[in-house]
Amino acid sequence: MSRSDVAERTDMTEAAKNLRAVPYRGGGFRPGHWRFVGPLVFAVLLLGWEAGSRSGVISNLVLPAPSEALEALRQLVETGQLWLHLGASLQRLVIGWSLGVTLGVAVGLMVGLLPLARAGLLPLVSALFPIPKIALLPLFVIWFGIGEGSKVATILFGSFFPTVIATYGGVDNVDRTLVRMGQSFGLGWWSIVRKIILPGAMPAILSGCRISASIAIILLVAAEMIGAEYGVGAYVLMAGSLFATDQLLAGVAMLSVLGLVVSWLIGRAERRLLRWRG
């Protein structure tokens, strides 16, 4: 076959066979990067709300304008009340949550590692976990006093149980071949726990931290609403009973920011501790 023959043949087939591109079907189902959309939604919502309040579409009695809530917040800062409330709340949150998580990780490790502890503690954990801890607050008041003790205890118990469950789940999921490897190199029991089990369970422990932190914030506010002089929860309750809805919104905004900060901190911890996952 000569070269011109080939050329002729391709010419002919191209015309005759109706050449077309293969349709692309692989799009979608992939997380994209829309960085500015989140803040934009926030801004549009707030602006619309503000405009609605100013034009009278939204009654001030029902929902105060964002600017009024901001003003209430500014007053809080000026009178120094903000730090009083926030400081009291943060202190309870940090103490209660860190104690709860520490104890939770310790007990979770025991449940995960010791069959006897699992047999003894797991039913107990399963029975106590679903109790709304706020229902126990009156009991905690009797046990630990009306002051800080009962509030810290509520938060502690609230963050303890999810941490136990996350930790022992994480321990269960640690790759057994890694444990065998440790044993085969003659590593001691404690070395295996510290260097293989604990880092291997760390992703689960950290996602448990996320859950327990949000539970802790909810319990913080609930406990402060029941009886506290200072604290964001007490402030919100007081504002609500005075129908000072602008202050109430200011308090709620504080809680939202608190939640965001906590989740950002845990995100940072995750990036630091789980860098190896890439």
Added chain:
Amino acid sequence: MDLLLRGISHRYGGTEVMRDINLDIRRGEIVCIIGPSGCGKSTLLRFIGGLERPDAGEVLLSGPEPEGSLNPLTYVFQDFALLPWRTVAGNISLVLEDHGLGKQRVAAIIEDVLARTGLSEFREALPRQLSGGMRQRVAIARALAVRPAVMLMDEPLSALDSQTRELLMDDLVSLWQRERFTACYVTHNLAEAVRLGHRVVVLSRRPGQIRTVVEIDMELSERGPGHPELEAIQSQLWTLLRDEARAADREIADVAE
């Protein structure tokens, strides 16, 4: 130091998986164990290293442990078993930390084994950044760091693609040339067995028994892919195994290997 296996038998539940295995692993030789899947090769290796206990029989050590050996019986695993959160150097340091050697000594050993396995430039890399072949090289370096008397290798090349496998086989051969290590090497790959084994132990299917032991009297360095004598041995082994493998293939599994 030699390893002596005496009358090893084992059952999982009601199933007999191994029957009366007797085998000596002598210093400086590589013993390959081959057999159809489910014949208990890996279980046997776990018995040898003391990770599991057989129902009957015993594994004996004879002769003094080599001087400076931190872990006489050391495994190399099929799936590498590297800690993903530790760097290459960190993974090797893991197996040295419990021996109270002191920081400098540990650092020196790490430096030495990384140099011997050609991994020095990867010391700060994480396992996920390495290819499968490199990961297994790290695992071999880790094994060398504790100066093993016997290396227990559980299908060390089975998780790798065939090209990487060739490269690592060459590495193992040159490593043996230099260090004359003792190894018990479990594999289902006949080509690996005839390339690396001074003796090849053929196990039958469940219950695993030693069918035959083939001695290959040829220097490791002289062996290579496509060597006629090796090809002949390999096809002889395959003849031995074919029916077993076929029967094992058709078995319904009720025990974990």
